[in-house]
Amino acid sequence: MKIPYYPGCDLYTKAKPxxxxxxASFKALDVELKxxxxxxxxxxxxxxxxxxxxxxxxxxxxxxxxxxxxxSVIVPCSICYNTLKRANFIFQEDAExxxxxxxxxxxxxxxxxxxxxxxxxxxxxxxLLKSRLKKNLKDIKLGCYYGCxxxxxxxxxxFDDPESPTIIEEFVSLLGATPVGFPLKVECxxxxxxxxxxxxxxxxxxxxxxxxxxxGAEAMITSCPLCHYNLDTLQKRIAFKHPNFKxxxxxxxxxxxxxxxxxxxxxxxxxxxxxxPADFLKEHNLT
Amino acid sequence: xxxxxxxxxxVEKIETMSNQKIADCYQCGRCTAGCPFAxxxxxxxxxxxxxxxLGMKEDVMxxxxxxxxxxxxxxxxxxxxxxxxxxxMEAVRTIHLRAKEQILDVDKIDKELLLDAxxxxxxxxxxxxxx
Numbered sequence: 001m002k003i004p005y006y007p008g009c010d011l012y013t014k015a016k017p018x019x020x021x022x023x024a025s026f027k028a029l030d031v032e033l034k035x036x037x038x039x040x041x042x043x044x045x046x047x048x049x050x051x052x053x054x055x056x057x058x059x060x061x062x063x064x065x066x067x068x069x070x071x072s073v074i075v076p077c078s079i080c081y082n083t084l085k086r087a088n089f090i091f092q093e094d095a096e097x098x099x100x101x102x103x104x105x106x107x108x109x110x111x112x113x114x115x116x117x118x119x120x121x122x123x124x125x126x127x128l129l130k131s132r133l134k135k136n137l138k139d140i141k142l143g144c145y146y147g148c149x150x151x152x153x154x155x156x157x158x159f160d161d162p163e164s165p166t167i168i169e170e171f172v173s174l175l176g177a178t179p180v181g182f183p184l185k186v187e188c189x190x191x192x193x194x195x196x197x198x199x200x201x202x203x204x205x206x207x208x209x210x211x212x213x214x215x216g217a218e219a220m221i222t223s224c225p226l227c228h229y230n231l232d233t234l235q236k237r238i239a240f241k242h243p244n245f246k247x248x249x250x251x252x253x254x255x256x257x258x259x260x261x262x263x264x265x266x267x268x269x270x271x272x273x274x275x276x277p278a279d280f281l282k283e284h285n286l287t
Numbered sequence: 288x289x290x291x292x293x294x295x296x297x298v299e300k301i302e303t304m305s306n307q308k309i310a311d312c313y314q315c316g317r318c319t320a321g322c323p324f325a326x327x328x329x330x331x332x333x334x335x336x337x338x339x340x341l342g343m344k345e346d347v348m349x350x351x352x353x354x355x356x357x358x359x360x361x362x363x364x365x366x367x368x369x370x371x372x373x374x375x376m377e378a379v380r381t382i383h384l385r386a387k388e389q390i391l392d393v394d395k396i397d398k399e400l401l402l403d404a405x406x407x408x409x410x411x412x413x414x415x416x417x418x
Contacts, residue, residue: 009406009407010405010406010407013405013406014404014405014406014407015405015407041410044407044410044411044414045358045410045411045414045415046358047377047414048305048358048371048373048374048376048377048378049304049305049374049377049378049381050303050304050305050306050374051303051304052381077407079407079411148357148358148359148360148361151364152359152360152361152363152364153360153363153364153371154364162364163364163365186361187323187359187361188323188324188357188359188361190323190357191357191358191359191408191411192357192408192409192411192412192415193324193355193357194400194404194408194412195391195396195397195400195404195408195409195412195416196354196390196391196412196416197327197354197355198397199327200324200327200355204323204324207323225405225407226405226407226408226411229404229405229407229408233403
């Protein structure tokens with residue numbers, strides 16, 4: 001099976017581990033993620049000002065390109081997924097905007113491209129995934145962190161329930177591990193506030209990590225590079241502020257998937273983590 | 288009371304930019320209750336909305352509250368009146384940015400952060416904080 005694949009900029013720079021682990025994992029499922037030709041940045045966070053059509057140019061071009069490939073496009077980065085899906089919603093609802101942009105860009109996009117997250121693909125191909133699992137992840141308690149971008153706004157994302165989603169828990173259960181849902185799994189990690197108001201992001205990440213630990217999580221998985229950055233990198237500063245804080249390794253969901261499929265460690269990309277998962281992996285005989 | 292409805296186009300402008308009807312809000316305060324960053328704001332989200340409802344332009348443009356909105360959309364998903372509050376915050380931010388008032392000075396971004404942070408983090412911050 002060949003599926004069009006949109007990695008996004010971050011997966012080529014700081015979120016490389018997400019890229020290598022998802023590509024290798026899907027290969028093990030006999031699914032080739034075929035990278036779209038000449039893709040570019042989606043524009044990161046979706047612009048909320050409705051009198052600004054500039055921010056829709058990049059998504060329209062990407063989706064028009066995706067349409068020329070065969071099938072729905074797979075987008076693993078939560079932010080790209082959110083931006084493309086929200087832009088697509090506008091194209092579907094607002095014929096005038098679609099027409100203006102199509103004319104301006106000499107494209108012929110008909111707004112029918114489907115944008116799929118790997119979580120959705122794996123949910124819809126459960127049996128395939130089950131048949132390829134090699135490592136037993138039993139007894140591993142993984143915090144399932146959604147963040148904002150996958151879920152909200154629900155009307156446009158149509159991903160899962162915005163307050164009590166279960167798709168990541170189902171994914172973790174499929175791998176044989178124990179999912180840990182916790183009340184703050186849908187709360188914001190602080191996002192880009194880290195740049196200008198670091199205290200706000202540190203507090204938000206602390207609340208989430210503490211909540212997950214309290215519910216029994218030993219490690220956390222996410223699909224958002226921004227959440228991964230905040231939750232992983234900020235632990236050093238959290239520990240400085242809260243001496244009793246116990247750190248926790250943060251994984252991309254695809255890294256855990258790669259481990260479960262017994263893919264060689266060079267594809268996991270765990271050496272980039274600020275909080276080393278070495279002890280955690282050793283404890284569970286996964287190295 | 289002097290600040291009320293001084294600029295009659297202000298409310299209209301916010302409503303167009305955000306595509307929201309400001310009168311829809313009945314001030315239940317659920318947005319502020321769920322906002323992860325309300326404690327950092329000098330004026331919480333529901334008060335900023337009240338300012339807009341009353342056309343209190345000066346107060347809206349003075350508060351630092353909207354800069355703490357990460358557009359996480361928790362308030363939007365919980366609002367019983369279907370008001371998209373982050374769009375209102377973005378409208379206020381956008382008015383500032385279009386008037387060339389930014390709160391992020393690129394030269395002053397923490398050096399360690401510049402080396403460390405994902406391009407996504409920096410790009411998002413630049414979009415939201417600078418013109």
